[in-house]
Amino acid sequence: MASLKIPTLRTPSHSLSSKLSLRSAFSANFPNSARFSRSQPQRGRVLIITSAASSSSSNKPTVLVAEKLGEAGLTLLKEFADVDCSYNLSPKELRSKISLCDALIVRSGTKVNRAVFESSGGRLKVVGRAGVGIDNVDLAAATEHGCLVVNAPTANTVAAAEHGIALLAAMARNVAQADASIKAGKWQRNKYVGVSLVGKTLAVLGFGKVGSEVARRAKGLGMHVIAHDPYAPAERACAIGVELVSFDEAIGTADFISMHMPLIPATSKMFNDETFAKMKKGVRIVNVARGGVVDEEALVRALDAGIVAQAALDVFSEEPPKQDNKLVQHEMVTVTPHLGASTMEAQEGVAIEIAEAVVGALKGELAATAVNAPMVPAEVLLELKPYVILAEKLGRLAVQLVAGGSGVKTVKVSYASSRPNLDTRLLRAMITKGIIEPISDVYVNLVNADYTAKQRGVRITEEHIHLDGSHEIPLEFIKVQIADVKSKFASATSKSGEIKVEGRVKDGIPHLTKVGSFRVDVSLEGSIILCRQVDQPGMIGKVGSILGQENVNVSFMSVGRVAPRKHAVMAIGVDDQPRKESLKRIGEVPAIEEFVFLKL
Ligand SMILES: NC(=O)C1=CN([C@@H]2O[C@H](COP(=O)(O)OP(=O)(O)OC[C@H]3O[C@@H](n4cnc5c(N)ncnc54)[C@H](O)[C@@H]3O)[C@@H](O)[C@H]2O)C=CC1
Ligand SMILES: O=C(O)C(=O)COP(=O)(O)O
Numbered sequence: 001m002a003s004l005k006i007p008t009l010r011t012p013s014h015s016l017s018s019k020l021s022l023r024s025a026f027s028a029n030f031p032n033s034a035r036f037s038r039s040q041p042q043r044g045r046v047l048i049i050t051s052a053a054s055s056s057s058s059n060k061p062t063v064l065v066a067e068k069l070g071e072a073g074l075t076l077l078k079e080f081a082d083v084d085c086s087y088n089l090s091p092k093e094l095r096s097k098i099s100l101c102d103a104l105i106v107r108s109g110t111k112v113n114r115a116v117f118e119s120s121g122g123r124l125k126v127v128g129r130a131g132v133g134i135d136n137v138d139l140a141a142a143t144e145h146g147c148l149v150v151n152a153p154t155a156n157t158v159a160a161a162e163h164g165i166a167l168l169a170a171m172a173r174n175v176a177q178a179d180a181s182i183k184a185g186k187w188q189r190n191k192y193v194g195v196s197l198v199g200k201t202l203a204v205l206g207f208g209k210v211g212s213e214v215a216r217r218a219k220g221l222g223m224h225v226i227a228h229d230p231y232a233p234a235e236r237a238c239a240i241g242v243e244l245v246s247f248d249e250a251i252g253t254a255d256f257i258s259m260h261m262p263l264i265p266a267t268s269k270m271f272n273d274e275t276f277a278k279m280k281k282g283v284r285i286v287n288v289a290r291g292g293v294v295d296e297e298a299l300v301r302a303l304d305a306g307i308v309a310q311a312a313l314d315v316f317s318e319e320p321p322k323q324d325n326k327l328v329q330h331e332m333v334t335v336t337p338h339l340g341a342s343t344m345e346a347q348e349g350v351a352i353e354i355a356e357a358v359v360g361a362l363k364g365e366l367a368a369t370a371v372n373a374p375m376v377p378a379e380v381l382l383e384l385k386p387y388v389i390l391a392e393k394l395g396r397l398a399v400q401l402v403a404g405g406s407g408v409k410t411v412k413v414s415y416a417s418s419r420p421n422l423d424t425r426l427l428r429a430m431i432t433k434g435i436i437e438p439i440s441d442v443y444v445n446l447v448n449a450d451y452t453a454k455q456r457g458v459r460i461t462e463e464h465i466h467l468d469g470s471h472e473i474p475l476e477f478i479k480v481q482i483a484d485v486k487s488k489f490a491s492a493t494s495k496s497g498e499i500k501v502e503g504r505v506k507d508g509i510p511h512l513t514k515v516g517s518f519r520v521d522v523s524l525e526g527s528i529i530l531c532r533q534v535d536q537p538g539m540i541g542k543v544g545s546i547l548g549q550e551n552v553n554v555s556f557m558s559v560g561r562v563a564p565r566k567h568a569v570m571a572i573g574v575d576d577q578p579r580k581e582s583l584k585r586i587g588e589v590p591a592i593e594e595f596v597f598l599k600l
Contacts, residue, residue, distance in 0.1 A: 103125065
């Protein structure tokens with residue numbers, strides 16, 4: 001990918017000649033972000049937002065690995081970063097270490113809560129969850145702090161499914177209880193008569209990756225498998241001979257229930273007194289999802305009442321559970337200490353998957369496993385690249401046209417495109433970045449753009465202007481309008497009172513094509529001077545010669561007018577920032593009625 005000139009707004013010392021990769025369009029003005037290698041995005045990845053500064057003497061980012069990770073993953077991490085493997089940290093120790101880390105890798109045993117993000121002092125840029133469930137990471141806090149969260153969603157699927165099946169069979173045949181009994185010197189063949197699986201109905205709740213693998217295996221055991229999942233496509237279920245049914249039907253007809261949904265507010269304690277009451281008497285339950293999806297006290301009651309005949313649990317609402325936990329001690333319950341993902345193969349796979357995702361994110365790429373940021377495939381991103389830059393620059397221009405003191409609250413963005421399904425999340429994030437960064441000290445990226453806008457009371461609405469014609473070009477133009485504000489350059493205000501700028505991409509370069517009602521054409525590569533003047537001969541020459549005398553290189557000039565000899569807007573692209581004096585001299589040219597200098 002070619003490097004692009006992306007001048008920064010708040011650090012003039014980052015001169016126009018500084019060439020940054022596209023990644024920087026997503027990053028804040030972090031002086032030493034250049035320490036990350038400029039590797040190219042790979043297929044299936046998107047670029048994003050990393051910006052943390054490392055104070056490590058090796059000038060490499062620092063990755064804190066807070067729970068045991070497979071060797072292959074550690075090796076990958078060490079090629080790129082300083083790796084600190086500190087297992088079993090107390091919450092206090094984690095908080096005190098985190099401000100020295102650019103990335104943190106955890107499994108399910110570490111609570112990455114708001115206090116962790118707050119203690120990071122803005123340095124923590126990536127949290128890698130070496131596994132699937134991200135309920136131990138405070139995603140809202142991560143997003144608010146602009147910290148990307150990635151997980152490793154595929155490498156432990158089979159391990160979790162196999163453990164589910166292992167618990168199902170072990171429970172049905174009392175393997176754990178019989179094992180304990182024989183080790184205690186007993187021989188209780190009559191006590192541990194089990195139940196058969198073949199021909200029984202298994203309800204898989206949560207028909208995602210693990211759930212569908214469990215279903216596939218259960219069918220191989222001769223079970224009748226039904227599933228409930230509000231979001232699963234019926235075709236996927238159909239393909240493996242599973243019928244998707246309602247929640248009540250699933251729990252009301254099943255002999256066995258296996259849980260595979262994430263722990264989210266909607267699933268928290270979804271198995272409670274009320275739902276247990278709807279189950280078939282004598283049902284058997286397996287949970288390798290999360291302890292929190294079950295009201296554990298209600299499960300004890302259901303077991304004692306004989307509604308639930310047996311349960312096999314790998315997960316608990318509190319881990320490790322207390323020694324006297326009634327479920328753990330219950331005779332009809334088989335337990336394992338959260339072993340679903342714990343096979344040698346899965347742990348090596350997970351370690352590689354998370355190490356690649358974290359390294360990619362630190363390099364400015366985003367693995368396709370981002371949990372709190374939109375995922376945009378690399379192909380799409382590459383195509384949108386110039387439009388992404390256009391979006392940020394239009395945001396920056398529009399906000400600089402707002403007169404001081406008028407707070408920006410209402411922004412409308414219009415995308416004119418012939419593509420019906422244009423993905424605008426990236427563009428919206430960059431417009432937000434362009435609008436908010438010049439007027440605040442927060443840095444905005446793809447992770448926190450929407451949050452930051454909301455936080456600052458900036459309402460961004462989007463409109464898709466459908467154009468006919470070929471779908472070849474993703475976007476004809478982008479229009480940014482800021483309503484309910486005064487402008488420091490009155491000509492930028494449209495008839496309906498909004499500040500309006502419009503731009504399009506020409507030959508791969510973003511151009512400003514409209515200011516208010518005036519058509520202009522200036523490439524968005526340097527900074528811009530906009531002047532409103534009475535249209536008359538010699539104006540370009542006059543302004544051009546002032547800039548020439550000041551040694552300011554002009555890259556582009558265009559004049560947009562309403563009619564000959566009436567008002568016109570001259571847009572002048574300049575490579576360098578003119579001195580205040582030079583701008584004053586431009587303002588003193590008699591035909592010039594107003595002017596503004598805009599940094600890009
Ligand atoms: N015990 C262990 O060591 C392991 C536990 N897990 C747990 O298993 C869960 C599932 O993992 P995957 O299958 O990889 O995730 P997944 O995201 O592929 O599947 C989760 C499924 O649950 C469904 N779902 C969401 N809300 C639901 C609801 N209210 N009712 C029914 N279904 C609902 C989703 O639509 C999705 O299809 C993870 O979130 C994790 O908590 C995963 C791996 C290992
Ligand atoms: O991947 C998951 O969601 C798991 O529950 C596995 O957790 P672990 O990484 O073994 O602590």
